[in-house]
Amino acid sequence: MTEAVHFFNTMDRQLREFHPIIPGKVGIYTCGPTVYNFAHIGNFRAYIFEDILCRTLRLAGYEVQQVMNLTDVDDKTIRDSRAENLPLKEFTARYIKAFFEDLKELAITPAAVYPPATAHIPEMIALIEALFEKGYAYQAEDRSVYFAIDKFPDYGKLANIDRENQLSGVRIKNDEYAKDSVADFALWKAWDEKDGDVVWDSPWGPGRPGWHIECSAMAMKYLGRTFDIHTGGIDNMFPHHEDEIAQSECANGVKYVNYWLHCAHLMVNGEKMSKSLGNFFTLRDLVKQGRSGREIRYVLLGTHYRKKLNFTFEALDQAREALKKFDDFFLRLKSASGDGSGDDAAAGLAAAAVKQFQTGMFNDLNTAEAGAAIFGLLHEVNKLLESSALSAPGAEAVLAAFRTFDIVWGCFHVDRAAEAEIPAAAAALAEARAAARKAKNFAESDRLRDELKQLGFVVEDISGGGYRLKAL
């Protein structure tokens, strides 16, 4: 059983109910990283969006097969590996490793497959051969192989690009191109000196695949000639995705993708964050500054994926406060020992909140609406806790709702295995403070509280004489 979900399909710019090719199953292809550097959080905005998408589909009852490629051969990987005098494979391995570490830090659920481009050269060659047979590919004087976009009348349908108008102003160096038309893109790039030892044999001579063909070949290998969802950053829409469509549909004669979902940019100080502009933070930078993956995840999922997100440190501060609030809430729930008179109410509130949460997420991933459901539940249940109306069963119903939220949001960690370990020294101080307090020696108890703070712990008194010790 699956529930109805709606997505905005870039192809026709409409909100559409999602219908998979095979009932109950979804195949998703995502353009992954080019592994020539550490990914920055602008990149991770897209990966978080895709993670949220997959998790939402799972919540709706789908079995999700996500494929994310690793572009481990292209102009930049070759350029930078040579600059460091490293074999390409060794160079990219470093960033592949870093990428997976970063995914883990952000609690991104791994895709089913991460196919590297260099392991799929034969598939790419086969695809180019098919394009040759059907007359869509040609080899130019520079020995590279190009796709002839004039042969594909649908070219531009995704990005809504009109070739005639498009090409006049921008590209003036027509004469420098060996290809027939300036817009034609490379399927196979003939070897040149700059490529060094990065080279494969092909029916057209030594060289390497063009970037676009990598994705087409791997997507259809793992998901079939037509699959459900293709995602990526909006800047990949043209030309990359447009080119994928051209190659794939011309080679196969069938529709390539049913739903295209594109994520808007992450901005910093009002400008796109990108490697080429140099205005980027890597995840590592932020972690080094004491920001957690959890906080960053919370910030990145807070804005609707089709809207630009302006990244600020203030937003990270806000995330920290909000998450702290939830952590505290879970602790109080777990030790709820009221009279139980509010348990039924809590269960009802939890069920309603889950429903609203789903309504939001299933409506084109409206995280803001889902968030309102989450905070609403927090607020109402806090009142029940305040009046000691909640006992274990009621509290458990609420915790269960948060586990459901976390299927998608992945940042609450209701059942984090161990709470931060309390060192013996801190526990002793807290005990001493409790004793001083009991003896109404408040000067001493305040002094001990300050000492605890030095150790990184906050102590909160609970009415009735108890206290709670929390890591700062």
Add this chain to the structure above:
RNA sequence: GGCGUGGUAGCCAAACGGUCAGGCAGCGGUCUGCAAAAUCGCAUAAAUCGGUUCAACUCCGAUCCACGCCUCCA
């Protein structure tokens, strides 16, 4: 030049033609030895100018501003 997106309170961010978004921060009260946490209450909106309508933040038009794609980019 072509194509496209957006401008909501101090900050972040939704829905919706008529009734509350939500969060963070702030202010006042309750609780507390004092705090903290929680809780109750409060305030601050819809770039500008027109139009449609009984009614517009929500629809239409114009203007201004910002940003993106058209070239490697999530």
